[in-house]
Amino acid sequence: MKSSGKFGKYGGMFVPEALMPALEDLEKAYFGIVKKNRKFKEELNQLLKDYAGRPTPLYFAKNLSKKLGIKIYLKREDLLHGGAHKANNALGQGLLAKYMGKTRMIAETGAGQHGFATAMVGALLNIGTEIYMGVEDIERQKMNVLKMKACGAKIHPVEVRRGVGTLKDAINEALRDWITNIKTTYYLIGSVVGPHPYPSLVRDFQKVIGQEIKKQILAKEGRLPQAIVACVGGGSNALGAFYSFIQNPEVSLVGVEAAGKGLNTPKHSATISRGSDGILHGSLSKILQTKDGQIKEVYSIAAGLDYPGVGPQHSFLAEIKRVAYAAATDREAIEAFKTLSEIEGIIPALESAHAVAYILKEAKKYKKGDIVVINLSGRGDKDLETMERFYE
Numbered sequence: 001m002k003s004s005g006k007f008g009k010y011g012g013m014f015v016p017e018a019l020m021p022a023l024e025d026l027e028k029a030y031f032g033i034v035k036k037n038r039k040f041k042e043e044l045n046q047l048l049k050d051y052a053g054r055p056t057p058l059y060f061a062k063n064l065s066k067k068l069g070i071k072i073y074l075k076r077e078d079l080l081h082g083g084a085h086k087a088n089n090a091l092g093q094g095l096l097a098k099y100m101g102k103t104r105m106i107a108e109t110g111a112g113q114h115g116f117a118t119a120m121v122g123a124l125l126n127i128g129t130e131i132y133m134g135v136e137d138i139e140r141q142k143m144n145v146l147k148m149k150a151c152g153a154k155i156h157p158v159e160v161r162r163g164v165g166t167l168k169d170a171i172n173e174a175l176r177d178w179i180t181n182i183k184t185t186y187y188l189i190g191s192v193v194g195p196h197p198y199p200s201l202v203r204d205f206q207k208v209i210g211q212e213i214k215k216q217i218l219a220k221e222g223r224l225p226q227a228i229v230a231c232v233g234g235g236s237n238a239l240g241a242f243y244s245f246i247q248n249p250e251v252s253l254v255g256v257e258a259a260g261k262g263l264n265t266p267k268h269s270a271t272i273s274r275g276s277d278g279i280l281h282g283s284l285s286k287i288l289q290t291k292d293g294q295i296k297e298v299y300s301i302a303a304g305l306d307y308p309g310v311g312p313q314h315s316f317l318a319e320i321k322r323v324a325y326a327a328a329t330d331r332e333a334i335e336a337f338k339t340l341s342e343i344e345g346i347i348p349a350l351e352s353a354h355a356v357a358y359i360l361k362e363a364k365k366y367k368k369g370d371i372v373v374i375n376l377s378g379r380g381d382k383d384l385e386t387m388e389r390f391y392e
C-alpha cells in the first residue's frame with residue numbers, strides 16, 4: 001500500500017495487490033505524459049477544440065438573471081460534443097491510452113453518458129472499446145446503449161446476485177476485467193473517483209472548464225464571480241469548474257448533491273451531506289453505507305448523480321470547508337428543468353438542473369449585482385422521456 005495521491009486523509013490506493021503494477025504504470029504516465037509531454041498536450045488541445053468544440057461559451061442568462069435579481073452566467077458544457085462535460089475526460093484518457101500503447105479500452109457506465117463518451121473516443125482513436133453496464137441501466141438508458149453500439153463499442157451486461165445491477169456493480173466488473181488484461185487494456189474511469197492517480201488525472205482533464213470560466217468572466221465583467229455552482233455525482237464537472245478558483249477565497253464554491261425524495265428518506269444520493277468515511281472502489285472518501293459497512297442503494301431522478309461515493313478531493317474540500325455542499329430534491333430539479341427550458345430555451349440535463357435548483361432556491365442570499373456562474377454539465381435530451389409525465 002502506497003500513501004501517494006492523498007487529499008488530507010482521503011484518497012489513496014486501496015486495491016488488490018494484482019492491480020498495483022497497472023496503477024503504478026498509470027501514475028508514471030500521468031506525471032510523464034499528461035503533465036510533461038508537449039506533444040500530448042498539443043494533440044489534446046487540438047482535439048478539445050476541433051473535435052469537441054472548446055472553449056464552450058459562458059452565457060449571460062438574461063431572463064433568469066432578471067427573474068432572480070442577480071447576474072447568472074451559464075457555463076455551456078451542454079454544447080460540448082456528446083452533450084456533456086464527459087468528453088473532456090474521455091478524450092484525455094483515450095489519448096493517454098494511445099500514448100501508453102494500449103490496444104483495448106474498458107469503461108463502466110451508469111446512465112450511459114460516460115459509456116457513450118468512451119465509445120466515441122474509442123472510434124475516433126481506433127481503440128477497441130468494451131463497456132460494462134448494469135442490466136437495469138441497459139433497460140433504462142436505451143438511447144445511450146444504441147449510441148455506444150453505433151460507435152462500435154461492445155456492451156457487457158452486468159448482473160449481480162444481490163442488488164440491482166447498476167453503476168457500482170459495473171465498476172467492480174470492469175476492475176475484474178482490468179486485473180485479467182492489464183498489459184493490453186486501459187481502464188477509463190468516468191469521474192474523479194477510484195484509486196490514485198484517477199482522482200487527480202480526471203480532475204486535470206476537467207479543470208479546463210474552470211480555466212475557461214476565469215478567462216471568460218474577467219473578459220465580460222472584469223471581476224471574479226461571487227459563486228460557482230455545480231452538481232456533484234462522482235464530482236468531476238464540479239471539481240473541473242472549481243479547481244482554478246480554490247486559491248481565490250473570495251469566490252464561494254457550491255456543490256449540489258441529489259437529495260432525491262428527501263435527505264430524511266433512504267432515497268437520495270447525497271454522499272457528502274449524509275455519508276461517512278469508508279473505502280469504495282479503491283479510495284477512502286465519504287460513502288453512503290449502513291452501520292455494518294454495506295454500501296447503500298442510492299437514488300436520484302438524475303441517473304448521473306446516482307452513485308454511493310464521491311471523489312476523495314471533495315471529501316477533503318468539505319472537511320476544510322473550502323467548498324459548501326448543498327442538496328436539491330427530485331422535485332426541485334424538475335422545477336429547475338422546466339424553468340430554465342421555459343425562460344431561456346435551454347434544456348438542461350436533470351443532473352445540471354440540480355445546480356440550477358440551488359440558485360432558484362438561494363438567490364436571495366446574494367446581493368443585487370452579484371455574479372453567480374452555474375456549470376451546465378450537460379443537455380437534457382436524454383431526460384425528456386423521464387420529464388414527459390411532469391407536463392400536462
Ligand SMILES: *Cc1c(COP(=O)(O)O)cnc(C)c1O
Pocket residue numbers: 084085086113114190191192231232233234235236237238304305349351352377378379
Ligand atoms: C455524469 C454526469 C454528471 C455527474 O458526474 P460528475 O462526475 O459528478 O460530474 C453530471 N452531469 C451530467 C450531464 C452527467 O452526464
